[in-house]
Amino acid sequence: MSEVNFAAIPQVFSKRAETATKIIGVLALLSLIATVWLGLFVTPPDQFMGNLVRLLYVHPPIAWVMFVAYGVAFLSTLLYLWPRTRDLRFDRLAGASSEVGVIFTGLTLLSGSIWGRPTWGTWWTWDPLLTTTALLFVMYLGYLALRRLPGDPETRAKRSAIGGLVAFIDVPIVYFSVLWWKSLHQAPTVLDPVTGKTYIHGSMAYTLLLGFVAFTLLYVYFVAKRYRLERLKYLYDRVLLDEAIQERKREAADFKAYGADKKSLVPTAFAENGPALGDARFFGTEEESVVGGGEAGR
Amino acid sequence: MLRDAFLVCEKDLRIELKSKIIFNQVLPFGMVVMLLFGLAIGKFDSNSLVTASGSLSNGGALKSAAAGLFWIAVMLSAVIGVQRSFAIENQDQARDALRLSALDPAGIFLGKAGALLFQLVVLEVIIAFGAVFLFGMHIATVWFFCLAAFLATLSLVAVGVVYGALTSGARTKETLLPLLFFPVIAPVLLSATKACEAAIAGTPSSGMIWIEVLLAFAFCYLALGTVAFGPLLEE
Incomplete structure (x- = not known):
């Protein structure tokens, strides 16, 4: 196969936007490193939770990014559905944001369970927030499959916009129905997650704040990259289609020229250069076997 | 719109009357699921067969979970019912014919939902008898059970027909539809089970809140389907 021609990759973002994305990426990395360092080595252990409190710098920021991601996805879905603002850019943004959202939902569930086991004594509880998050996770996996x-x-x-809307309307219904279920049938026996957050000050507050900033920057960086990729894929498909059409036209012209004397069924350009683009996609195996002298039994 | 809905509904029911796919395949599937539940979680101990009062016992776990198991069986059957409902449209380019028919898309949505609703209600009656028969489920307040079942089925078909139309053109529809369908109807499962448990216990007032959830859900998705079905058919 041919090598990737980097010069031919079209510009999706302006130069300024590309630079901004890079800067955000670097900042996200630096702030994450700082959060890890502050969270693990600088901040003191909590009075009640001990070293477990260090999850505070990770879990809430990840959950926050999850909300932001789905919020952005929902808004861009609405903007796409609204006829006046209908634009494929919003569809791409919805796709990019919900994909990042799904990753962060998985991380929220994971870090939440890791935190829940030592503090609540269980990996999982049918709390409204937890249940809604878990259903959100599978729902948006379905959305991504769609x-x-x-x-x-x-x-x-x-199609994705309507599917996304169906899923999003469900979130409050799930939340309230699980809330009523719990309040009707079971007194809250597990510790409230908020109790872990009591009395934050000093270095802990700064670290938590930094955690929020770091993960939000990471989110923006991911979405920008993912958006760019979606756009490139779109352009790639379109360029390939254009090339295929051009190739087919040339081929037809060659057939016309050669069809007159019926000497060969193979067009010149094709016979000399082999399959154009080096890709069997545009030419079926039948045609290839004609070029190769009809290798029987291939 | 209602006239169109009636036409589409009649068409689907007529096809079912001729082909009997739901009756011959989906309904037995629902019964199989009920039997499997019995095998999986029924505790059958010959010593506890005769209870203190002298009556036969069907196993406590099954009886206490009967409402939930009933709804799981209905939902598994419903997803197959939705697939069947759109398999009809995929044969012989019936979908294109439907689009060319100049019927109101909202009418098509309501018609397909109506036909599916009718089929599922019939299926539910039979599966509910199965639950009474196999699991020893005793419904104290029958009207409340019926109300909950009707609203829940309305919600199921509303979501089912939207997602069925969404995935019907895709090659991976068999695998994608359940993945999309089940998480969204999770609140319906919860509410329907709780409302039916209230009906079984004979305390409708404690189940009223679930009727409200089911009403809200059915309303949201019927409205969404009515509005969104036009663009979906245009594909």
């Missing part, structure tokens, strides 16, 4: 269905970009965007 996005991956083939189709032309407009159809896919519309």
Whole structure:
């Protein structure tokens, strides 16, 4: 296969936006390192939770990013569905944001369980927030699967937007129904997660704040990168289609020229250069076997 | 719109009357699921077969979970019902014919939902008898059970028809539809189970809040489906 021609990769963002993305990436990395250092080595252990409190610098910021990600995805879905603001950019943003959101939902559940085991004494409890988060996770995995269905970009965007809307409407219903279920049938026996957050001050507050900033920067960086990738994929598909059409036109012209004397069924350009683009995608195996002298039994 | 809905509903029911796919395949599937629940969680001890009062016992675990198991069986059957409902449209380009028919998309949505609702209600009656028969479920307040079941089924078909239309063109529809469908109807499962438990216990007032949840859910998704079905069919 041919090598990647980096010069040919089209510019998705402006130069300034590319630089901004890079700076955000570097800042995210630096602030994450700082959060880790402050969280693990500088801040003191908590009076009640001991060293477990260090999860405070990770778990709430991740959960916050999850909310931001789904919020952005929902807003861009609405903007896509609204006829006046309908634009594939919003569809891409919804896709990028919800993909990052799913990753952070997984991390929220994971870090929450790790925290819940020593503090609540259980990996899992059917608390409304936990249950809603878990359902949100599977719901948006479904949404991402829906996005991956083939189709032309407009159809896919519309389909994903409606699917996303169905899922998003469900979130409050799930939350309240689980809330009523618990309040009707079981007194809250587990510790409230808020109790772990009592009396934060000094270095702990700064570290928590830094954690929020770090993970938010990471989110922005991920979404920018993912958005760029979606756009490139779109352009790639379109360019490939254009090339394929051009190639087919040339081929047809060659057939016309050669078809007159019926000497060969193989067009010149094709016979000399082999399959254009070095890709069997545009030419079926039948045609290849014609070029190769008809290797029988291949 | 209602006339169109009636036409589509009649068409689907007529196809079912001729093909009997739901009756011959989906309904037995629901019964199999009920039997499997019995095997999986029924505690059957020959010593406890005759209880103190002298009556036969069907196993406590099954009886106490009967409402939930009933709804799981219904939902598993419902997802197959939705697939069947759109398999009809995928045959012989019926979907294109439906689009060319100039019927109101909202009418098509309501018609398909109506036909599925009717089929599922019939299926539920039979599965509920199965639960009474196999699990020893005793419904104290039958009207409340029926009300909860009707609203929950309305919610199921509303979501089911939207997602069915969304995935019907895709090659991976068999695997994708359950993944999309089940998380969204999770609150319906919860509310329907709790409302039916209230009906079984004979305390409708404690189940009223779940009826409200089911009403809200059914309303949201019927409204969404009515609005969104036009763009979905255009694909």
